[in-house]
Amino acid sequence: MAKPAHFSTKDRILGAAEELFALHGFAGTSLRQVTTQADVNIAAVNYHFGSKENLVNEVFRRRMDEMTAARMGQLEKALGNHPGELRPVLAAFVEPALAMAQDRQSGGAFVRVIARAYAEKNDNLRRFLSDHYGHVLRDFGRAIAGCVPGLSKEELYWRLDFLAGSLTYAMADFGLIKRPAGVTEEAHRAQAAQELIHFAEAGFRAAARSEGSPTPSTPAPSLSTQ
Template sequence: MASRQFSTKDRILGAAEELFAQHGFGGTSLRQVTGRADVNIAAVNYHFGSKENLINEVFRRRMDEMSGQRLAMLEQARRDHPGDLEPVLSAFVEPALALARDRQGGVAFIRVIARAYAEKNDGLRKFLSEQYGHVPREFARAIAECVPHLDKEQLYWRLDFLSGALTYAMSDFGLIKRPAGVSEIAHRKRAAEELIRFTAAGIKS
């Protein structure tokens, strides 16, 4: 019974993620979600209780793992390379690019992130701040240790630019496409290397 419940919940989350990516949060109804997931509305109410909770859980499903990976890599970077900026940036960039290349819904989730930037959803922003706001703050502290000459305002401007550049890289919408004969892993590694090099230069200046 438990595995069946998990399967139903996962189908609902997958359907919601795809629809939010296509139509946005306001443009997607629970009826559309139930139709895509092939469940009834009672199943959505049972597992999530409301559309707002469903939206939050779409983010939690992806971001819990990514945030955990980021913080684990950051801890290792600070331990093994104290004062070195590039390993800190790598800890921030690489898990996000890995998520973007995940063929099990990763591409759709990147579009969902873009919707979160574009649409005004105070409830979602509050949820993301409460659940994941500690992650960028921890990176800000680590980066400040590497570039103590920056004041707090300069540091946060540059972190904002890093986040924007990373989101763009995750979308794979830029000029650089994966060349024929280059694996997805190799292409992602190159993208991470170039972004880290570019960001490190900007932060240090």
């Protein structure tokens, strides 16, 4: 059965906005550009989203909801089937994100939108992401803490922040190692995931900072879309 027309209109607007945000950034993209690319009128954007700010948020929501569900489902299995083991927890964080990035039809543009989110200061977007997805980092932080109890909260979140940054870099495929000829993108991404998980495990298991090192007050976990 065909979907109602208003769903396809909403999807066209989101797809056009995602592509344009990836190319021009949030501030550099006008609603007129979005409506032209989506072949809709401004009334359709106002009906479905109400404002450009809400449109930006919804571009993130449709990708982040899917990735979050995959991550949390995999995390639940990791904690249930492999209690106390760090690698399955890290895999639950890394693998769904790289799987999304591998899907060039649905994930490629969004990876570039994530890069824009890092580069542009958008307090409303950061607030939206913190309110709706901040629990993901906190849940993974607690799970990792159960596997490496020797780390302070501050050290744990520094290392989780570094993992999130490395993951974003891997998703964008900016690395020195390019996919060799004859190797599928799926296989290349799978190897990237395993290498990152191995690297992250070593980082989280590294010795805690020595007692003589300066220890600033623990900051609140920084927001990452990853």
